[in-house]
Amino acid sequence: MSEIAARYRSRAEIFAAKVAAVRPEQWSNPSPCEEWTAREVVGHIVDMHGVMLRPLGRSLTPAPTVEEDPLTAFVCARADVEALLSDPVTAAREVDTPTGRLSVEQHIDQVVSADMVLHGWDLARAAGQDDTIDPVEVKAMWPKAQQIPEEMRTPGAFGPGIVVFGPEVKVPDDAPLQDRFLGLLGRDPHWSA
Template identity: 30%
Template sequence: MADRVPLDFDPPVRQIRALLLGVDNRDLAGPTPCPDWPVAALLDHLMGLVLAFTLAARKRAGADGRPRPSAAGLSPHWRSRLPVLLADLAIAWKDQAAWTGTALAGGVTMPATTMGVVAMNELVVHGWDLARATGQDFAADPRVLEALVDFLEQGPAEGTPGLFGPRVPVDPQEELLLQTVALAGRDPFWRRPRHHPSAA
């Protein structure tokens, strides 16, 4: 049952699926808060990480050495495929067994409870990235954000290569969502350029 596992993936999955409906084709080449990643590359990354964390929850090994996310690598079927992958992710982490023992993703093995928090962090932060890049609103459950802030504060301030960028200073009294993305290495006040063709 979802109320017996540490984190419920349904809310962030629903939000990202809603955000996908607001992605215009003109957005795909636009910038995101992730340095050097246009929206299309961010979507490519989301497809890969969602599948990897679903397999991790099910204690199955995924393919190693996935290419670096890129606009060129984005599946032409992302609009239909990514919502299905997201739904599978939420279902996989409802199983108590997903949170027991260890889990493997991206060639890294860690306690399953930690893997679940990492997966949630990826969804929330990249959901925020996508919302900012496409001019949409984003919100997250404060209880989830508290867990993510606690988790991210345990990491090094200089960041973790391939996972988190260096922390961005932010007022500790700032709202939890902005604290979360700042701890993950994002500029919490990033906005897409006003001249972007989809910015109306």
């Protein structure tokens, strides 16, 4: 298993555990993502799994919808992406992405795999779960977070209705690294419903 596939698997396990821990009455809770409920956070992650398949002319395998069964919808989408990562030829294939040509596995690593870390925090906040992000993840992702180009904060830069990152939320320089990381990604680390 490649390092990227192992990282994806670890992040997916953590995200799946958060989805599984959401109680039925919490699915309509607001999340730190403006205009998204807890269910819609999971829907976004499932949709982004489908986006990873599109450059290969594929789509998600038919499965229950996020409205019907959020956990099963995620597990099925995850299986589709893990199938790409487990095939060395497919994983290495170069595809066109909004940020240029990348291998399939690089695209997955930079988009949906990383998304699960941030949106795992969103889901945890929405459902009142432990929202601690693995400090190793935060430390590893911190350098790139400090270099987010302005176009990534511009609504619609990658298509109608697409917002990649919101405006930076100012956080004190002496705040914990997770808080500073979240602020750079457009999250208020003290957000509550």
